[in-house]
Amino acid sequence: MNKFEHKQQFIQEMKRRNYSQNTIENYASCIDVFFNNSTKPHPKNINENDIKQFLYQFQTPNTQRNYHSAIKKYYEIVLGQKNKFKYIPYARKEKKLPIILSVVEIQQMFDACDNLKHRTILALLYSGAFRVSELINLKWCHIDRKRMVINIIGAKGNKDRQVGLNEQLLIVLEEYWRKDKPHVYVLNGQNGGQYSERSVGEVVKGLAAKAGLKKRVYTHLIRHCSATHLLEQGTDISIIQKLLGHSSAKTTAIYTHISHNLISKVSPLGNVKIS
Helix, strand or coil, rough: CCHHHHHHHHHHHHHHHHCHHHHHHCCCCCCCCHHHCCCCHHHCCHHHHHHHHHHHHCCHHHHHHHHHHHHHHHHHHHCHHHHHCCCCCCCCCCCCCCCCCCCHHHHHHHCCCCCCCHHHHHHHHHHHHCHHHHHHCCEHHHECCCCCEEECCHHHHCCCCEEEEEEEHHHHHHHHHHHCCCCCCEEEEECCCCCHHHHHHHHHHHHHHHHHCCCCCCCHHHHHHHHHHHHHHCCCCHHHHHHCCCCCCCCCCCCCCHHHHHHHCHHHHHHHHCC
16 A cells, blocks of 8 residues: 555544544644655654654644654554554643742732631632632631641542641631631631632632732632742742642652641741731
8 A cells, every 4th residue: 555545544444433523634634744754655664763753843742742643543553553652752741831920919919908708718828729629628627726737628639638827827717707707618608608619719810900910810820829939938849749739749759748747837928918
């Protein structure tokens, strides 16, 4: 078979396996470019180095991954060579780092806040690097004032963890409790139920707007800010890993166990006055 016939066989095999029309057209187009780029008469003559050279001519990882997937699938289902890509790794996805707020900008959000519940929300998000789902599930029984930690139960991956209960945060929480008298959940919604993720997001955006911030501010960004500011303070990366609830740290590849005594002293609120 020539290259054209190989391509047609590839298309037929994808149809037989119920691939979507968009995937068939995309993969067929990739194979066209791949074949036209090769000077070798038969696909079986193309080696791993040839494929690498072809893939690495593309500048963006997403484009590389697209061609990688198409060519790999071709070799698997047409030529039966599943190991052709054993030593050809996927290009890594581009990771766009969020634009972090400075400590000054976080302070401006606290200064702009004239609502005690909203102040409590921002303080918890920033001090404990909470995910929004963790925040709305937080209950008063999870707050351990004796050990000065907050227990986050059933976090991402169904894992529990602890974050520090900063003294400033404790004062705000106690003031908020005396005023609103929430029962089960720290953030009570309508009829004593949970506060919604959407409502938390609106609070954060509203505070950023009142503070006059021009950056895009969203709930999860506060978690990024918390971790970044701790790192800038000189907090060990393994402590931050534990604080965030990550099972592993790619930057360190080290799994470190940290006691609650150390965690209880960790909070970025040392730089910010929340009340």
